[in-house]
Amino acid sequence: MKKTYNDSVHFYGRIWTATxxxxxxxxxxxxxxxxHAWPExxxxxxxxxxxxxxxxxxxxIEVLTYSPMLGTGGTYLSFVTGNLTNLKVxxxxxxxEAAKVSATSEEGEVxxxxxxxxxxxVTTLVIAAGVLLLxxxxxxxxxxxxxxxxxxxxxxxxxxxxxxxISKNPKIAIAPLVFMxxxxxxxxxxxxxxxxxxxxxxxxxxxxxxILYNKGKL
Numbered sequence: 001m002k003k004t005y006n007d008s009v010h011f012y013g014r015i016w017t018a019t020x021x022x023x024x025x026x027x028x029x030x031x032x033x034x035x036h037a038w039p040e041x042x043x044x045x046x047x048x049x050x051x052x053x054x055x056x057x058x059x060x061i062e063v064l065t066y067s068p069m070l071g072t073g074g075t076y077l078s079f080v081t082g083n084l085t086n087l088k089v090x091x092x093x094x095x096x097e098a099a100k101v102s103a104t105s106e107e108g109e110v111x112x113x114x115x116x117x118x119x120x121x122v123t124t125l126v127i128a129a130g131v132l133l134l135x136x137x138x139x140x141x142x143x144x145x146x147x148x149x150x151x152x153x154x155x156x157x158x159x160x161x162x163x164x165x166i167s168k169n170p171k172i173a174i175a176p177l178v179f180m181x182x183x184x185x186x187x188x189x190x191x192x193x194x195x196x197x198x199x200x201x202x203x204x205x206x207x208x209x210x211i212l213y214n215k216g217k218l
Contacts, residue, residue, distance in 0.1 A: 005106070006072050013076030020080045061199045069093060071103040074112035081120040090157045091119040093165075171217065175208040176201040 078088040095115035101107040166173040
């Protein structure tokens, strides 16, 4: 039986994901082996108990939220290379928007994967250049003049994308937009829980879409 594109992507995607997890785990293991210093399991479990449930929850939520946006190949590649929210997702969505394709189509799969791969390569090159030139760039990057710009990178990225997607169908976008704005204004401390609140906005948008569709307004 001939393998399809998705079969091939799933096969290699699982291999690379497992390899990435193994490499991440081998870093602390290598350090422990080199220095002959192994932490006691009770302290490891105690530390994991405080952070692991949060990361596991966010990880599951991100897979369910971003996979339909990125396609099969884009999902595997972005989760292996990381930095989804503020880099991979905007790059993929912008590329598919420019190419006028959907993530669920074969064309969208290709465009999303190429966009994320290009983003990963550029990121690696920029980081390498930054490391080599850090001594020269540090005074500029720490300049008070640039500080406001670095604090607003995320709003700038998703603000630009938001204008495009909200303008496509404001009837669907207005409810989650108003809800999130009011929520963050009333409870500013939730700003650190954006990863968990993304699917809340997505579920709200789906619910509003369903209601509007049943009423014949979509």
